[in-house]
Amino acid sequence: MIKLNSHYQKLQSGYLFVEIARRVAAHIERGAGRELIKLGIGDVTRPLSPAIIQAFHDGVNEQAEAKTFHGYGPEQGYAFLREAIAEYDFKRRGCPISADEIFISDGAKCDTGNIQELFAADVRVAVPDPVYPVYVDTNVMAGRSGAWKDGRYSALIYLEGRPENSFAPGPETLGAESADLVYLCFPNNPTGAIASRELLSRWVEWALKNKALLLFDAAYEAFISSEEIPRSIYEIPGADTCAVEFRSFSKTAGFTGTRCAFTVVPKAISIGGASLHSLWNRRHATKTNGVCYPVQKAAAAVYSPQGQRETKESISYYMANARLIRKAMQEAGFQVWGGKHSPYVWIKTGEDSWSTFDTLLQKADVVVTPGSGFGRMGEGFIRISAFNNRDKVEEALERIQKIFSA
Amino acid sequence: MIKLNSHYQKLQSGYLFVEIARRVAAHIERGAGRELIKLGIGDVTRPLSPAIIQAFHDGVNEQAEAKTFHGYGPEQGYAFLREAIAEYDFKRRGCPISADEIFISDGAKCDTGNIQELFAADVRVAVPDPVYPVYVDTNVMAGRSGAWKDGRYSALIYLEGRPENSFAPGPETLGAESADLVYLCFPNNPTGAIASRELLSRWVEWALKNKALLLFDAAYEAFISSEEIPRSIYEIPGADTCAVEFRSFSKTAGFTGTRCAFTVVPKAISIGGASLHSLWNRRHATKTNGVCYPVQKAAAAVYSPQGQRETKESISYYMANARLIRKAMQEAGFQVWGGKHSPYVWIKTGEDSWSTFDTLLQKADVVVTPGSGFGRMGEGFIRISAFNNRDKVEEALERIQKIFSA
Numbered sequence: 001m002i003k004l005n006s007h008y009q010k011l012q013s014g015y016l017f018v019e020i021a022r023r024v025a026a027h028i029e030r031g032a033g034r035e036l037i038k039l040g041i042g043d044v045t046r047p048l049s050p051a052i053i054q055a056f057h058d059g060v061n062e063q064a065e066a067k068t069f070h071g072y073g074p075e076q077g078y079a080f081l082r083e084a085i086a087e088y089d090f091k092r093r094g095c096p097i098s099a100d101e102i103f104i105s106d107g108a109k110c111d112t113g114n115i116q117e118l119f120a121a122d123v124r125v126a127v128p129d130p131v132y133p134v135y136v137d138t139n140v141m142a143g144r145s146g147a148w149k150d151g152r153y154s155a156l157i158y159l160e161g162r163p164e165n166s167f168a169p170g171p172e173t174l175g176a177e178s179a180d181l182v183y184l185c186f187p188n189n190p191t192g193a194i195a196s197r198e199l200l201s202r203w204v205e206w207a208l209k210n211k212a213l214l215l216f217d218a219a220y221e222a223f224i225s226s227e228e229i230p231r232s233i234y235e236i237p238g239a240d241t242c243a244v245e246f247r248s249f250s251k252t253a254g255f256t257g258t259r260c261a262f263t264v265v266p267k268a269i270s271i272g273g274a275s276l277h278s279l280w281n282r283r284h285a286t287k288t289n290g291v292c293y294p295v296q297k298a299a300a301a302v303y304s305p306q307g308q309r310e311t312k313e314s315i316s317y318y319m320a321n322a323r324l325i326r327k328a329m330q331e332a333g334f335q336v337w338g339g340k341h342s343p344y345v346w347i348k349t350g351e352d353s354w355s356t357f358d359t360l361l362q363k364a365d366v367v368v369t370p371g372s373g374f375g376r377m378g379e380g381f382i383r384i385s386a387f388n389n390r391d392k393v394e395e396a397l398e399r400i401q402k403i404f405s406a
Numbered sequence: 407m408i409k410l411n412s413h414y415q416k417l418q419s420g421y422l423f424v425e426i427a428r429r430v431a432a433h434i435e436r437g438a439g440r441e442l443i444k445l446g447i448g449d450v451t452r453p454l455s456p457a458i459i460q461a462f463h464d465g466v467n468e469q470a471e472a473k474t475f476h477g478y479g480p481e482q483g484y485a486f487l488r489e490a491i492a493e494y495d496f497k498r499r500g501c502p503i504s505a506d507e508i509f510i511s512d513g514a515k516c517d518t519g520n521i522q523e524l525f526a527a528d529v530r531v532a533v534p535d536p537v538y539p540v541y542v543d544t545n546v547m548a549g550r551s552g553a554w555k556d557g558r559y560s561a562l563i564y565l566e567g568r569p570e571n572s573f574a575p576g577p578e579t580l581g582a583e584s585a586d587l588v589y590l591c592f593p594n595n596p597t598g599a600i601a602s603r604e605l606l607s608r609w610v611e612w613a614l615k616n617k618a619l620l621l622f623d624a625a626y627e628a629f630i631s632s633e634e635i636p637r638s639i640y641e642i643p644g645a646d647t648c649a650v651e652f653r654s655f656s657k658t659a660g661f662t663g664t665r666c667a668f669t670v671v672p673k674a675i676s677i678g679g680a681s682l683h684s685l686w687n688r689r690h691a692t693k694t695n696g697v698c699y700p701v702q703k704a705a706a707a708v709y710s711p712q713g714q715r716e717t718k719e720s721i722s723y724y725m726a727n728a729r730l731i732r733k734a735m736q737e738a739g740f741q742v743w744g745g746k747h748s749p750y751v752w753i754k755t756g757e758d759s760w761s762t763f764d765t766l767l768q769k770a771d772v773v774v775t776p777g778s779g780f781g782r783m784g785e786g787f788i789r790i791s792a793f794n795n796r797d798k799v800e801e802a803l804e805r806i807q808k809i810f811s812a
Contacts, residue, residue, distance in 0.1 A: 001617040002586040003526035004677050008685055018691060043477035053470040056700070060466060063664060064459040066795070070663035071449040106512050106665075106698075113693040117547065120409035137692045141523065180408040211407040250695075257476035257699040258469060259512075271410050279414055285424060286543045287519040289656075292512075292701055293663040294462070389472070 007143045010153070016133050016373040017041050020357075027361050037396040039325075040367035042189070042343065042385045044254045045392075046317065048298070049310030052253060055301035059294025070293040075285045077104025077262070081296045084303040085262060089247070095234035101266050101277065103284055104291050104299075108219045108248035108261040112183075113138040114287075115215060115244060115263070118279050119181060126157035126179035128169065130190050130374030130381070132217065135183040151376050160377050167193035167337060167346070171206035178210065184233075185217040187224060190374045190383040191346040192338015194229050200236045207242040213271070214243040219261075222252040222315055224341045240266040244276070251343065251387075253302045253311050260291055260299040318343050321393045322386035328397040329384070332404040343386040346371070356382050364399035413549045416559070422539050422779035423447050426763075433767050443802040445731075446773035448595070448749065448791045450660045451798075452723065454704070455716030458659060461707035465700025476699040481691045483510025483668070487702045490709040491668060495653070501640035507672050507683065509690055510697050510705075514625045514654035514667040518589075519544040520693075521621060521650060521669070524685050525587060532563035532585035534575065536596050536780030536787070538623065541589040557782050566783050573599035573743060573752070577612035584616065590639075591623040593630060596780045596789040597752040598744015600635050606642045613648040619677070620649040625667075628658040628721055630747045646672040650682070657749065657793075659708045659717050666697055666705040724749050727799045728792035734803040735790070738810040749792040752777070762788050770805035 020040055028036065048056065062068035076082070082099040090097035105111050113134050116125075125144050127135045136156065139145055146155025157179050161167035167188060184203065186195035195203075207214050216233040224231055233239045245264040249255035269276040301307045322339035329336050329347050339345035349356040353370035360366045360382075371381030386393070426446055434442065454462065468474035482488070488505040496503035511517050519540050522531075531550050533541045542562065545551055552561025563585050567573035573594060590609065592601035601609075613620050622639040630637050639645045651670040655661035675682040707713045728745035735742050735753050745751035755762040759776035766772045766788075777787030792799070 002619040002677055003529055004680055004682075004685065005524055005526055008524070008688065009680075011688065041478065045472065045475065045477065047472050047475045048469045050470070053466060056466045056469070057463060060459060060462045060700075063454045063462070064456070066451065066453050069451065069453045069660075071451065071660075072447065072662045107695045109695050110693055118411055118414070120411055123409055134692060141689070141692070213408040254475075254477075256478045256695070259695065259698045271408055274410055274415075276410075279410065282414065282417065283547070286540060286547070287516055289513045289515050289662070289665065292665045292698055294466075295698055295701075 005141065007141055007145070010140050010145060010148055011137060012148060016369070019373070020367065020369065023358070023361065024367055034365050036365045036367060037388065037392050038367045039385045039388055039393070039396055040369045042251065042387055043256050044251060044387050045389055046254055046314050048254050048258065049307065049314065051301045051304055051306040051310055052298045056294055056298035059297030063294060073290045073293055073296070075288055075290045076281065077102070077290060078293070078296050081300045084300050088303045090232060090234060093232060093235060095232050096240050097234055097264055097266065101264055103263045103265065103280065104296060105261050105263060105288070106259040106291050108217065108246045108250065109134055111261060111263040112215065112217055112246050114283070115280070116142055116144070116181070117283060118276065123180040124155070124157060124178060126159055126174065126182045128183060128185060128188070129158040129160050129376055130371060130378035131183070132185055132189050133374065158375065158377075161188070161191055161193065162377065163335070163337070167191035168195055168199055170199055170202050180212050181215065182207070182212060183215045183217065187220040187342035188338070189220065190344055190369065190371065190378065192340070192342035192344040194224065194341045197228070197230050197236070200230055200233055200239075204233070204236045204239045204242060208238055212242070213269070214239070216243050216245045218245055219248040220251055220342055221247065222311070223319065223343055225319065226341065229341060234264070234266075241268045241270075244269070249299050249302060252315070253299070253307075254314065255299070258295055258298065260295050317390070318386045321388065321390060324393055324397060325384050325386060328401055332401050339386065345384045345386065347382050347384060349380060349382055351380070353379055353382055359403065360400060363403050364396065366396045366399055411547065413547055413551070416546050416551060416554055417543060418554060422775070425779070426773065426775065429764070429767065430773055440771050442771045442773060443794065443798050444773045445791045445794055445799070445802055446775045448657065448793055449662050450657060450793050451795055452660055452720050454660050454664065455713065455720065457707045457710055457712040457716055458704045462700055462704035465703030469700060479696045479699055479702070481694055481696045482687065483508070483696060484699070484702050487706045490706050494709045496638060496640060499638060499641060501638050502646050503640055503670055503672065507670055509669045509671065509686065510702060511667050511669060511694070512665040512697050514623065514652045514656065515540055517652050517667060517669040518621065518623055520689070521686070522548055522550070522587070523689060524682065529586040530561070530563060530584060532565055532580065532588045534589060534591060534594070535564040535566050535782055536777060536784035537589070538591055538595050539780065564781070564783075567594070567597055567599065568783065569741070569743070573597040574601055574605055576605055576608050586618050587621065588613070588618060589621045589623065593626040593748035594744070595626065596750055596775065596777065596784065598746070598748035598750040600630065600747045603634070603636050603642065606636055606639055606645075610639070610642045610645045610648060614644055618648070619675070620645070622649050622651045624651055625654040626657055626748055627653065628717070629725065629749055631725065632747065635747060640670070640672075647674045647676075650675070655705050655708060658721070659705070660720065661705070664701055664704065666701050723796070724792045727794065727796060730799055730803060731790050731792060734807055738807050745792065751790045751792065753788050753790060755786055755788055757786070759785055759788055765809065766806060769809050770802065772802045772805055
């Protein structure tokens with residue numbers, strides 16, 4: 001008799017954004033008074049840039065002619081893209097990463113969700129709190145979470161982010177607990193917190209000492225505006241023996257609907273004498289057939305001089321939104337974090353998160369993300385995303401300010 | 407201390423096509439005398455058709471303007487594509503499948519590899535032999551295979567395909583064994599065998615009686631040229647309560663480098679009181695962000711009248727190749743199967759498969775696929791793929807005939 005993976009039963013309610021979509025749909029059904037403005041899910045609104053569009057069309061044209069047609073590509077991605085990434089994102093910043101350590105995929109969500117397959121069922125997993133739900137849910141599905149009790153999974157270790165540690169917990173947060181696999185995300189989703197060189201150095205030192213592995217999600221690195229802040233964990237010496245890094249073109253270049261990302265698995269990572277690179281390569285080749293060729297062409301255009309110029313302009317646009325959000329929410333009397341090196345502003349609401357979510361939805365027709373959806377430490381906060389058009393952001397902030405000044 | 411998933415150690419050598427690529431690279435390095443002709447990996451060579459290219463460009467153009475830009479789409483795929491599939495592939499053939507039972511993905515390899523995650527670790531798995539290696543390897547990684555012994559995994563059940571059963575084993579092949587999860591693939595990769603309505607009815611009846619689940623891989627259904635042969639398992643009454651079906655645009659419409667596929671999980675499948683549709687939906691929403699928007703537009707064009715005409719023309723082209731391959735190999739004195747409703751011709755070689763592979767590589771500069779790479783029952787066979795240009799196929803067959811008439 002066929003039996004299901006019983007671990008799925010431990011999953012809590014819907015995936016966060018599914019629950020938000022449900023409430024928004026119900027609100028719309030009741031008849032919203034005016035246009036809904038979405039500052040909830042972190043989805044870009046600006047179109048792909050001209051350099052990217054041109055390369056995308058060129059790729060499609062190659063698929064139209066037998067002599068330039070591309071069938072199955074390398075599962076790991078085309079060399080032209082892997083080499084551009086290695087050069088621009090890593091070598092220029094002094095990181096010891098080569099093209100063959102870069103695996104192209106169709107999303108960082110997939111990669112951060114799939115990487116746990118490579119590890120034993122009984123490794124101890126530490127996740128940030130607040131946390132991007134995918135890290136947690138994929139480990140629940142794999143049976144590493146233990147039971148759900150009092151709002152947490154009994155077998156997961158939670159790295160608590162608080163105002164006191166600037167939402168950037170270090171290894172000391174573990175206390176007496178010993179973790180094997182540690183998910184880190186900087187610039188952080190949802191809090192917008194950044195990791196200093198000093199903090200990352202402590203994590204790397206801790207991982208090396210404890211033979212642990214760091215999973216570093218750098219999907220938002222393009223929003224870092226200071227040269228003092230590391231963009232890659234490989235800027236820290238030794239990280240290439242204890243850390244996997246995830247990157248994405250989604251937020252960097254507006255690829256949320258176009259789908260391209262990559263994961264860095266350095267060859268220097270050896271676990272029990274085995275190469276993690278070989279394992280990931282085997283998984284990748286067995287379970288995927290790589291990413292759409294024209295999409296890889298489009299992604300490579302991000303690294304052209306024109307692509308870089310256009311991409312930076314787009315990021316500046318969103319970051320100007322983030323500044324407006326910070327300012328308006330501070331003026332409305334709230335404490336705010338993030339929004340300086342991240343498209344997310346993290347706001348202390350003074351009440352429970354879903355109440356604020358519902359208030360903003362019902363009174364302002366504005367969608368934000370309730371902090372409690374990211375974990376216990378997110379309770380009492382909301383996340384506002386800077387991904388929208390300027391006029392929408394301004395309108396939303398005006399509506400919000402009216403509620404809180406009333 | 408971090409520990410690896412030890413099941414990966416049970417994987418046998420490389421993934422089949424990786425091993426082939428290795429031998430081919432070594433051959434090229436030694437200096438091949440003439441152009442290598444690849445009839446090995448089943449990769450299409452004809453470009454995307456004009457209707458598909460136009461829709462693909464249109465989709466890219468939409469990504470260039472803010473007002474038509476698509477960010478994150480529904481993880482399950484856009485309604486326009488799901489509805490076209492439901493209508494054309496299922497409703498018109500009398501299959502009780504609706505659009506919301508169709509999940510768009512970037513490949514049938516991913517889906518056939520990922521589906522096993524939904525089931526308990528101890529379900530008994532039956533796979534065809536010869537078999538598409540992904541079914542086996544993904545269950546090895548998940549710990550369901552048992553140890554590798556005498557060329558087989560001790561805990562897997564092998565459904566042996568032989569000339570005597572036309573390489574289309576039925577449930578009687580199980581003998582006294584009881585399987586919970588059964589992978590079926592028709593038209594078969596690698597043998598080209600088809601499943602009659604009678605055979606599929608027996609499988610459905612068996613699954614219902616034994617509360618087992620069928621995983622039906624129909625990636626090659628577009629090559630079926632007779633109305634007598636079911637294209638979908640849902641043509642069999644009751645299958646919507648005991649079967650998942652996998653489809654792909656890869657071979658149907660030349661999408662191997664463009665990436666689009668889909669999986670059908672009917673809502674009527676209930677396992678231990680839980681909905682398999684809900685579980686797959688949860689997995690899909692948690693671990694993926696859907697498929698590239700312009701690619702989904704391109705895939706939908708397959709269902710337009712022009713797309714249908716062009717797609718059928720392309721399939722006819724490949725099927726004419728298959729007829730040439732069948733004829734030439736029969737004339738060279740071999741017994742052949744497949745190639746009538748499938749792009750693959752399955753040939754009995756009279757010696758071990760890798761020897762024939764090496765002979766053809768070294769003496770004819772032709773790459774085929776050794777049957778033994780698909781399992782014990784494939785030993786003594788090779789697979790020749792019809793996916794190539796006519797002149798290449800003719801040249802390859804001429805070279806092969808020269809060897810065997812010598």
